[in-house]
Amino acid sequence: MKTFTKNDLSKLDQRFNATFINCLSGFKSLNLIGTVSLEKSTNLAPFNSFFHLGASPPLMGFISRPTNVARHTIENIKATGFYTVNHVLEDFYLKAHQTSARYPDTISEFDACELTAEYKNSFLAPYVKESRIQIGMKFIREQLISENGVHLIIGEILEVHIPENCLNVDGFLDIEKAGSICVNGLDDYHTTTRINRLSYAKPDKWPEVIRGNS
Amino acid sequence: MKTFTKNDLSKLDQRFNATFINCLSGFKSLNLIGTVSLEKSTNLAPFNSFFHLGASPPLMGFISRPTNVARHTIENIKATGFYTVNHVLEDFYLKAHQTSARYPDTISEFDACELTAEYKNSFLAPYVKESRIQIGMKFIREQLISENGVHLIIGEILEVHIPENCLNVDGFLDIEKAGSICVNGLDDYHTTTRINRLSYAKPDKWPEVIRGNS
Numbered sequence A, B: 001m002k003t004f005t006k007n008d009l010s011k012l013d014q015r016f017n018a019t020f021i022n023c024l025s026g027f028k029s030l031n032l033i034g035t036v037s038l039e040k041s042t043n044l045a046p047f048n049s050f051f052h053l054g055a056s057p058p059l060m061g062f063i064s065r066p067t068n069v070a071r072h073t074i075e076n077i078k079a080t081g082f083y084t085v086n087h088v089l090e091d092f093y094l095k096a097h098q099t100s101a102r103y104p105d106t107i108s109e110f111d112a113c114e115l116t117a118e119y120k121n122s123f124l125a126p127y128v129k130e131s132r133i134q135i136g137m138k139f140i141r142e143q144l145i146s147e148n149g150v151h152l153i154i155g156e157i158l159e160v161h162i163p164e165n166c167l168n169v170d171g172f173l174d175i176e177k178a179g180s181i182c183v184n185g186l187d188d189y190h191t192t193t194r195i196n197r198l199s200y201a202k203p204d205k206w207p208e209v210i211r212g213n214s
Helices: A006-010 A014-024 A071-080 A090-098 B006-010 B014-024 B071-080 B090-098
Strands: A002-005 A031-036 A042-047 A051-055 A058-064 A082-087 A134-145 A150-162 A182-184 A188-198 B002-005 B031-036 B042-047 B051-055 B058-064 B082-087 B134-145 B150-162 B182-184 B188-198
Touching: A002 A006, A006 B150, A014 B051, A014 B058, A014 B150, A031 A071, A042 A071, A051 B014, A051 B058, A058 A134, A058 B014, A058 B051, A071 A082, A071 A134, A071 A150, A090 A188, A090 B188, A134 B134, A150 B006, A150 B014, A188 B090, B002 B006, B031 B071, B042 B071, B058 B134, B071 B082, B071 B134, B071 B150, B090 B188
Parallel strands: none
Antiparallel strands: A002 B150, A031 A042, A031 A082, A051 A058, A058 A150, A082 A134, A134 A150, A150 B002, A182 A188, A188 B188, B031 B042, B031 B082, B051 B058, B058 B150, B082 B134, B134 B150, B182 B188
């Protein structure tokens, strides 16, 4: 084992440190956020910081950094109030990664990265057609994290589009069956293999394996 | 594809809804938090909501729910100011899941779930000896999410213990090589398989694969 103390961490090269610290929290979700500006320009950007905030009301949060290329995403979310969250699959992980490049303002990442904007029902923001789990979100508010100037963006789930054969009778959604992938750090992409789904833990016995019924 | 509108979601059975919404954000990290009370009782609890908040200063956040069994964890964190974050491996994922059971106050989850409390240097809180990526954290503050009464717990990384052969020369930490697993929803555990690590995205070319050197 190698140990880094606080003093060791403070002396690391800035890029080494950023790469290293980004891996410490563990595996992350990988989603593309689709937005549209008031002028009807579409935008697409990858985020690996989405997390579940609550089920009732259905809320998700993600972290926005002031310096990153996601500026248009945040501007569009605040201007229009809506955005889509789209799980990334192995089929298009390279295109998803490429949406993080700093394209000129006049270029949509949908076009530059060969992904398809899909509008559903009357939802304002574009979904990623290639994605199999698509979520329509309403912006609730942003919360400054004063320690480092990042923002927590809180949104409410307005609609969900999923493959019907990935939904179990108990509400469990098999995102592995849907092809969703995950990421480590900033750039390290992974598929998953189920170990098991386990029953609710009780003090008097070990958990049991839940057999699939999706 | 099956669609759930906001109206559909609001009519779902409460448990179905909680199970379903918990899967929508994508794959999650899986960590055990180790703490000790002022009376020297140890506590261990699983959290799947850890996320990277920033690299400089090195910060991580997680979500604490008022109703869950993690109450002792939060009480200990606030009372002592310190906690450990330990990546879960396939070897002990069942024991990790079991730490979420509602044990009586007098029982430590380390003992009940057959995991080993490990004290390193002068760090106050116990690590999980079976884990291969161990992080010592200092509590910074908690932030209420007023929409649903959960709290964001913000902490600073004070020390990190990792397998030396999982660290690349550029700071990249190969958590798959270290055996870290991930989770979907509340109870669905997965190992990972690397697709590729990709180079920093630039507008004028597609990303390249980064070959490992850990």
